[in-house]
Amino acid sequence: MADTTVLVVGGGFAGVTCAQQLAKRDVDVVLLDRNNYHQFQPMLYQVATAQLAAYDIARPLRGIFRHDKTVHFHRTAAVSIDPEARSVTTAAGSVLSADYLVVAAGAQANFFGTPGAAEHSLPLYSVNDAERLRSRIVNVLDATEERPELIEQGSLNFVIVGGGPTGVETAGALAEALRDVVPVRYGSIAKSAKVRLVDHGDVLLKPFSEKAHAYAADRLERDAVELHLGVGVKEVLPDRVILSDGTTIMTRTVVWGGGEKPADAVAEAGLPPGHGGRIDVQRDLTVAGHPQVYVLGDAANIPGADGRALPQLGSVAQQSGAWAARNILDQIAGKQPTDFRYKDKGIMAMIGRNAAIAEMGPHRHEVEGPVAFAAWLGVHAALLSGTRSKIDAFIAWGWDYFSKDRATAIVDQPDDARIDWDEDDDERPEFDAHRDDQEARDGGT
Numbered sequence: 001m002a003d004t005t006v007l008v009v010g011g012g013f014a015g016v017t018c019a020q021q022l023a024k025r026d027v028d029v030v031l032l033d034r035n036n037y038h039q040f041q042p043m044l045y046q047v048a049t050a051q052l053a054a055y056d057i058a059r060p061l062r063g064i065f066r067h068d069k070t071v072h073f074h075r076t077a078a079v080s081i082d083p084e085a086r087s088v089t090t091a092a093g094s095v096l097s098a099d100y101l102v103v104a105a106g107a108q109a110n111f112f113g114t115p116g117a118a119e120h121s122l123p124l125y126s127v128n129d130a131e132r133l134r135s136r137i138v139n140v141l142d143a144t145e146e147r148p149e150l151i152e153q154g155s156l157n158f159v160i161v162g163g164g165p166t167g168v169e170t171a172g173a174l175a176e177a178l179r180d181v182v183p184v185r186y187g188s189i190a191k192s193a194k195v196r197l198v199d200h201g202d203v204l205l206k207p208f209s210e211k212a213h214a215y216a217a218d219r220l221e222r223d224a225v226e227l228h229l230g231v232g233v234k235e236v237l238p239d240r241v242i243l244s245d246g247t248t249i250m251t252r253t254v255v256w257g258g259g260e261k262p263a264d265a266v267a268e269a270g271l272p273p274g275h276g277g278r279i280d281v282q283r284d285l286t287v288a289g290h291p292q293v294y295v296l297g298d299a300a301n302i303p304g305a306d307g308r309a310l311p312q313l314g315s316v317a318q319q320s321g322a323w324a325a326r327n328i329l330d331q332i333a334g335k336q337p338t339d340f341r342y343k344d345k346g347i348m349a350m351i352g353r354n355a356a357i358a359e360m361g362p363h364r365h366e367v368e369g370p371v372a373f374a375a376w377l378g379v380h381a382a383l384l385s386g387t388r389s390k391i392d393a394f395i396a397w398g399w400d401y402f403s404k405d406r407a408t409a410i411v412d413q414p415d416d417a418r419i420d421w422d423e424d425d426d427e428r429p430e431f432d433a434h435r436d437d438q439e440a441r442d443g444g445t
Ligand SMILES: Cc1cc2nc3c(=O)[nH]c(=O)nc-3n(C[C@H](O)[C@H](O)[C@H](O)COP(=O)(O)OP(=O)(O)OC[C@H]3O[C@@H](n4cnc5c(N)ncnc54)[C@H](O)[C@@H]3O)c2cc1C
Pocket: 009, 010, 011, 012, 013, 014, 015, 032, 033, 034, 035, 037, 038, 039, 040, 041, 042, 043, 044, 045, 076, 077, 078, 079, 104, 105, 106, 107, 124, 125, 165, 166, 263, 265, 296, 297, 298, 299, 312, 313, 314, 315, 317, 318, 348
């Protein structure tokens, strides 16, 4: 038994990487997650549009740490966090405390108080969200095939809220499925299906360059996505969306990619909230006044080299997890923690087959098409490598998707598009796609 304990809340990129680095040393780690799996969020929309099955993008946390005897995983949600005591109260009712507390609980949808949005729209943050969206898409298509009159009620209008990477990538994948798959499966109703993307800003992919804004808009419009820019969503009702300019769009499928905020337990922990409600951390990733409390990844505003907060990206989360582990080990050894230095790999978005855009490295060298897609694959393969020993199947999937005219999987048989990851077949997550995160909040196992 080691002398020092570290409690890590959240088994995403940040929490897993931190625990993995600590596992190499003589430190006891308790890792909590409300789910029993680690998920690969960058490919959630491929699950939502049935290109992949849910278990292709999730890995069991117990499996990831099966050789690390000092990492103890608990499947339960943190319902409250006490930074003074470095303790967490879990949904199962226990109070866990440790010498160091690492908060890496990621983000959730922020509806910004939009009436009806929480009730009637579908966010995309977890495999359960992705499966729910896929089911909704299948349901509206099936129902419309039976009763074409539903088209008048907007059954085939798919509204995506948010023109950031999540909204743009989801709109691209959905438009592609409507173009390539739905006509084959559902015949003539397909021509009535329409993707509409709404954003109150004037451009898509705001953090990217002007050229990228135009590229994304052009690619989506070529796939018949209708752009509603410069308008916000005023209200979401069960059967329609009302926009700030008075437009009403009849729909049964509203995807919310309109913003994010940290998990409730993090927001309510009494830590200093900054932009986006995320916790402001110091350059060494600790919270001011709490030298043994770290907040990482999407839960934090992490200052970059220029002092501005780094974006919410997998590579920021992963690198911050590794850096926090190193700082904790330094602190245990009696040394000062050091300031986080992010190796900037750039920003990228995959809008669809043959349509990727990447601004690579700190100087944002911009590329499109095959080179951008290769960059996307490389960066995401690096993210995957933390939790999978073999990533060649991922690369093969990527090139297959990109370079060949391979039809997207049909929506009702997602296994058709299953990646053979070549490994861990006995290691699938004890993954109950319909076990909602809520259950874990209510108790956990
Ligand atoms: C649809 C989508 C597409 C994206 N695409 C890309 C992309 O292409 N490239 C890229 O770099 N980034 C992408 N991102 C962003 C990237 O996925 C995140 O920046 C990254 O996952 C953040 O890692 P994290 O560890 O901070 O949080 P997460 O990966 O969100 O992990 C947080 C973990 O905490 C758990 N948790 C939450 N609340 C609690 C609680 N109360 N108790 C216990 N556990 C809890 C969650 O179950 C989860 O496992 C995308 C995000 C989304 C949503």
